[in-house]
Amino acid sequence: MNPDVVIILTAALVAVAGSLLGVFLVLRRQSMMSDAISHSVLPGIVGAFWISGGSATLPALVGAAMVGLLTVGSVQLLERSGRLKADAAIGVVFPLLFSVGVILVSLYFRDVHLDLDAVLYGEIAYAPLNTLVLGGREVPESLLLMGGLAALNFIFVTALFKELKVSTFDPGLAATLGFVPAALHYALMTLLSFTTVGAFQSVGAVLIVAFVIIPPACAFLLTQRLAVMLWLSAGIGVLASAAGYGLALWLNSSIAGMIATVLGVIFVACVLFSPLQGLVATQQRRSRQRQEFSARLLLTALHEQTLAPTVSELASRLEWTPALVGPALAHALRAGWLVERSGRFELTEQGRLIQHASFRDVS
């Protein structure tokens, strides 16, 4: 297989596997759990390395899942004790576990093939080089691993879609329906731990947070529907993987880092230009509403006049500057509320109705 294709495909699979879970983290307001888990899987990887005596994938997955659940459990325990708030609990647990991991690596694995840099920001460029023979063909290991994880997460999300949906938007209802939200929560976190470890060879344990959280955060700004949000975030992840790879080749920089950068840029674009609630759309809506409101005020000023006024007469009557009168007048003319006759303005029949409707309650 073409190495470029392998790299882009692996990155895209990391993004799809991560963002399928990330959608639920963002909606459940637990995004920072992915930051916590991504840091705290380090001792799990080290422990697995220790026991298995090499960088085998399966023990690493099991070790990471165990430490991932330990993280989630400790955060909940600290929070339940009532002595710490949720954010402080997260902020205490993951640095401790991460520190333990770093200390273990520094003390015992200094010269072994367990490079801290690799764990932290991965090297997806090596993805085509590590291959397995499967059915007589050489298949890149991380491609296979991430493909498996993406499929696992996809099955989880589609099979339990209804349960996840209800427990995300209405945990109380989910509990009364017998869905056991806690079990779903731990299942989600276990899969997140798996995905984090699966991705650590390619994108690293810290950058995985970008792949998990940013696409769902973008999609959240673009849609109000859960299913659409899932598809959109997967699509954004794939798009950013391809674009990030191209840019990284051009600048000779970290591929995973560049993909995360592209994701950040896409997020900024969503904040600005989302048709639903982007800054630009909101500003436009506001200025339209302002214009409409001032046009309606204009109608009252006209309503009480027997002689049709000119622009300057309108301005002085409303105590507005000409800059305010202009757009309001334009809006009213466009809407057909007014007609202009040789520089003077008169209400149309429709304008009279609108004026009456707008100020019925006030007068």
Add this chain to the structure above:
Amino acid sequence: MGGLTELLTDYTLRNVALGSALLGITGGVIGGFTMLRRQSLLGDAVAHAALPGVCLAFLLTGTKAPLWLLLGGGLSGWLGALAVLAVLRQTRLSEDAALGTVLSGFFGFGITLLTYIQGGDNANQAGLDKFLFGQAATIVAADVTTMAVLAAVGLGTVALLFKEFKLLSFDPTYAATLGYPTGRLGALLTSLAVVAVMIGLQTVGVVLMAAMLIAPPAAARQWTDHLGHMLGLSALFGAAAGVSGAVISAGTANLPTGPVIIVVASVLLLVSLLFAPRRGLVWAGLAHRRRAQALRRHTRATPEAQP
């Protein structure tokens, strides 16, 4: 006490210990306010967001002078904090998603720049990546002076505006009705967190900085209900973690300072959670058992209460 005599005589260890102590004190005091305002993880986002600034400062100046790198890091960390606040104000995303997005986006950009620098033929770049974990051993007297100036700025601001910050942390609405500029005061507290992060970059690094703003104040909170006492204790815990972390890691080969400081701070927190008077979980558990026993005795003594 071999560690203690070494602390007084060894030049490197003295600088590391002093720098770590300054970090512990400043992080403890400023972290106290961020914890009370439930913005604990903002420090994590700020620390990660500092990385691109460190790299950009290096690209622009071509030197590894800590002052420039810290200024660059501080600036981009501050931009990161503003970005979090802007996302919260302008979108319907919740706080955790805003933090996660800014943190990972900025950090990804930082890694991109870092690898871009490493890919270039600049021989001077070695060691720039130490900002990820901190490398306390490289701290020299000039760095300690920089840290001391930053700490003085941070702690001085807290001392000057103590009353305002206190009200803002416990009752922001009341502070607003009194006419305090709550928005600007909040932004100032966030900027102080950036100052604390700048002090911590060289010692504990980007990835572990969050804990220096959280663990000491969280431990101090268990011992007292009084804000002034809590900040004092928090500074003490932070300094203790910093100095003992430096001494312990100096005593063993290959033991990195930053993570050891975090472990010591976490142990202090664990002890506080379990054994602090009144809020300690051990005492609460014992009291619960005593009450349960008393209740059992009581029901046994009054048989008519039994079914």
